[in-house]
Amino acid sequence: MNYHNGFIEAIGNTPLIRLRGVSEETGCDIFGKAEFLNPGGSVKDRAAKSIILAAEASGELQPGGTVVEGTAGNTGIGLAHVCNVRGYRCVIVIPETQSPEKLDLLRALGAEVRAVPAVPYANPENFQHRAGRLAAEMDNSIWANQFDNLANQEIHLTTTGPEIWRDTDGKIDAFISTAGTGGTIAGTSVFLKSKNKKVLTVLADPTGTGTWHYVKHGEVKVVGGGSIAEGIGNTRITDNFAGAEVDDAEMISDQECVDTVYRLLYEDGLFLGGSSGINVAAAVRVAKRLGPGHVIVTVLCDGGARYQSRLFNREWLTKKALVQPERQQ
Secondary structure, three states, rough: OOOOOHHHHHHHOEEEEOOOHHHHHHHOOOEEHHHHHOOOEEEEHHHHHHHHHHHHHHHOOOOOOOOEOOOOOHHHHHHHHHHHHOOEEEEEEEEEOOHHHHHHHHHHHOEEEEEOOOOOOOOOHHHHHHHHHHHHHHOOEEEEEEOOOOOHHHOEEEEEEEEHHOOOOOOOEEEEEEOOHHHHHHHHHHHHHHHHOOOOEEEEEEEOHHHHHHHHOOOOOOOOOOOOOOOOOOOOOOOHHOOOOEEEEEEEEEHHHHHHHHHHHHHHHEEOOOHHHHHHHHHHHHHHHOOOHHHEEEOEEEEHHHHHHOOOHHHHHHOOOOOOOOOOO
């Protein structure tokens, strides 16, 4: 019999999907690592698993305890799943600007959801700071602290990177990833570079972040206005991102993100979120720069159902001055 012993063991070992349309356009093999197929529905299942198991191993988290986190949604969803498996209470502090689908799902999973106004990280009322204070006030609790908890990047160093290397037979030429906490791009880039220093690693950023300028010019500086993207982009260098080995960065506009999300739906049948659109749009740019014949891997972070009322809503897109692409016959 071949099976996983529960939710936690089912996390990871997601397949690579060759993206037909963009591969044919560029002459490269562009693959998306299907992280939306994790049991909790996103790449953040990996971080949730790693953070909780590390806290258990260190003794910081005891039976019957509480896990508190400030999150844009997906890490919270992963944590809620893992907390259910391990018997912990889960408290999520989330910016009220996040999609209603995420808030509803968190509540359905049994998490205690505290939606707060969205304010910059420098503001002490930022959702991350509020989560840290809340955890400090509770007995037998931990603050998951996904942005600066290195258990986040560790699981990508030990699982995501090795899986990509294995599934490409070591023939990967470039890896492209967005960064919110920085865990995915840090752990994966470090592993891939340890196998082959020539693997090009590229940050894919939405507008309004400081990390694109940091990679390009060595200084954190916010470039561009805000973005519709949720859970990615940052205006500071997190402890996780500080460990990334990144060669270059691409900044993707909201319209290019939307165009790519719909292209993936119409050409590849993949119903994905905005971070996947940003990743694939950046991968296309890198493929065109490298030229035909290269192997490029990016991350398909989560599914589109979590953004159905926004990214797949013509009225909402119009209010954001964005155009919903039509299916080409």
